[in-house]
Amino acid sequence: MTAAPAHGRPGSTAPIRSGTRLLVPALVFVALVVAAVASLGTPLITSVATTFHVSLDSAQWTLTVALLSGAVATPVLGRLGAGPYRRATILATLVIVVAGSALTVLPLPFAWLLVGRAAQGVGLGLTALMMGVARDHLPEERSAATIALISVVSIVGAGVGYPLAALLAEFGGLRAAYGLGLFVTAVALVTAWRSVPATPEGRSAHVNVAGALLLAGGLLLVLFLAGERSLWSRHLAVAVSAAVAAVLLLCAWTVSELRTRTPLIDVRAVRHPAVAGANLAMFVGGSGMYLLLTLITRYAQTPSSAGYGFGLTTFVAGLVLVPFSVLGFVAGRLTPRVRERVDGPLLLAGSAAVVGCGFVLFATARSDLAELLTAMGVLGFGVGSFSAAMPGVILAVTPRSETSSAMSFNYVVRSVGYSLGSALGGLVLAVGTATGRLFPDDDAYTTAALVGVAAMAITTAVGLALARRRPPGPGTGPVAAGVPGRGRSSRTGS
Known part of the structure; x- marks a missing residue:
């Protein structure tokens, strides 16, 4: 797909080429969808508990696991998005999100619902990639406004998904609410396939696998400890040990990033x-x-x-x-x-x-x-x-x-x-x-x-x-x- 030049004079107001006329709404739509789908767990916790006959604490994991997977996937996708395969990374990630959405709709055990929600959470890492596309392929004034809008819809998306999911759950049941997620993520995949251009030439990016694993472990422990408040009151020694382990993992990740020539995050x-x-x-x-x-x-x-x-x-x-x-x-x-x-x-x-x-x-x-x-x-x-x-x-x-x-x-x-x-x-x-x-x-x-x-x-x-x-x-x-x-x-x- 033909894209507008990635560079130009500051303040350039050159028109966007015909191949990218729909790029802005496509980027905003994808960012809105992944944010709204990740927030679907919030209004459905009670319905999940009653449908799958699990406790509310267990049902809460339908939200927590999406946030966890999103936090872990975001830096990895950000590094992949800095390289020559950004378009492929975006499409592959959306395929994962669609597959996860399908798992939430199918009549499978509760464990598979958590797997599906984790896959949906991976999509949260796409927001930064949408910003990268906008900065590369739009004139500077418009790219700044588009990046700001993408950042906003990634926040307010929860306000869109919450009432819609709650309404569908009330009248059509839990599967209908998750069905909305499957529909919009499939549309987002088609939209990205048709609209997202290739990365400008001359880019290269390698993932520091060791650094990714260290960061993932540290983040998982941090977010788990933040979400499991009862752990601090009932098992203080375990919570403190996990907190120390998280600090050590993040320190090791920092050292790894400083030493490698291909850091996950600079x-x-x-x-x-x-x-x-x-x-x-x-x-x-x-x-x-x-x-x-x-x-x-x-x-x-x-x-x-x-x-x-x-x-x-x-x-x-x-x-x-x-x-x-x-x-x-x-x-x-x-x-x-x-x-x-x-x-x-x-x-x-x-x-x-x-x-x-x-x-x-x-x-x-x-x-x-x-x-x-x-x-x-x-x-x-x-x-x-x-x-x-x-x-x-x-x-x-x-x-x-x-x-x-x-x-x-x-x-x-x-x-x-x-x-x-x-x-x-x-x-x-x-x-x-x-x-x-x-x-x-x-x-x-x-x-x-x-x-x-x-x-x-x-x-x-x-x-x-x-x-x-x-x-x-x-x-x-x-x-x-x-x-x-x-x-x-x-x-x-x-």
Whole structure:
């Protein structure tokens, strides 16, 4: 397939060739599908437990295993996406996702459902590859906006998949809900096959297999420990041992990456102050963002007999996410325009402050459903703006050929942050649950919200610290990286 030139003068507005006219909607659609399908486990946990006659803790693994496989697959796919076989990698990954989706629909035992969900989670690694395609094959102004939009839909996709899956499960059963995943992933495969162009010539990438295994082991332990909160209370020695093992594996992975000529992730590039700061902001901010999302949805579904809550059904609770998705999408569309006048780090700081306001709203006003919807909308706007601004901060100091690898590492950081946010929320609410009671005290939600305010304050401070740094020198700024920075620099000559 003929593609637009991968390089050109900064600020180029050359038209996209006919072969890539549908590239932008194709990339956004694939990113949206993999995010929505991975989130299908959230509203279906209860249905899985009743259908397969397993405990809720076991059913929870239909969500956890997708996040785990996504976190492990993302850096590997990011490295493969930096090489000459990116198109083949994308198509092969989507084939795996489609096959996994088929396993979730077929009348097979519970173990096969987990295998299918793990295969679906692998698709989460495609988001960074979609960004790499956009950066290589679109004019610079449009590639920046497209990358920002891909980042946003990878977040708000959960808000799309949640209510749809819940509605199908309510009226058609569990298999109908998973059938939706099979249908949209098959469409995504056909879309990618017809629209994704080949990688520009001159690329090479080799996977450091030893490094991949070390990183996979470390991430699996980290995310497992974050998701299994009961392990810390019932088997503290085992949890501590696993935590030490995770640290050792990640340290060994770092040493391996520094020594090899073909690192899975360029650790030296990650140490760049802008990249390190952005990843720190993603980790802390992601923890806070997912914490508030968890708090609001759980609060909305708590029966009023607990003294608070609204007792919403799974489907209606999913509709609470609509303001999150809508305002997140709006913010994602606005952010590239604002980015022309405001530095990316300042946008990160401002977005984190907006999410912090959402925490304050939830902490002080949640007695009415409209107040919850308002807090969810504020959260969505902040998350959308944050997600749209993040790629620009990282890619401004990243070579074009390393786009997929750099962004894949950021998404691993995001996954760990989300898992930590979920675990943190569960821990605070568990501490606030009186002995013999099923639901936590209302004050526990306020405490959790204050923890979130602190997390977003830290994220805001990191963004402001990045903004205070001197502009990057020649060869490392937005122009050299091939993405627009501030409006002035994106229009200057090379």
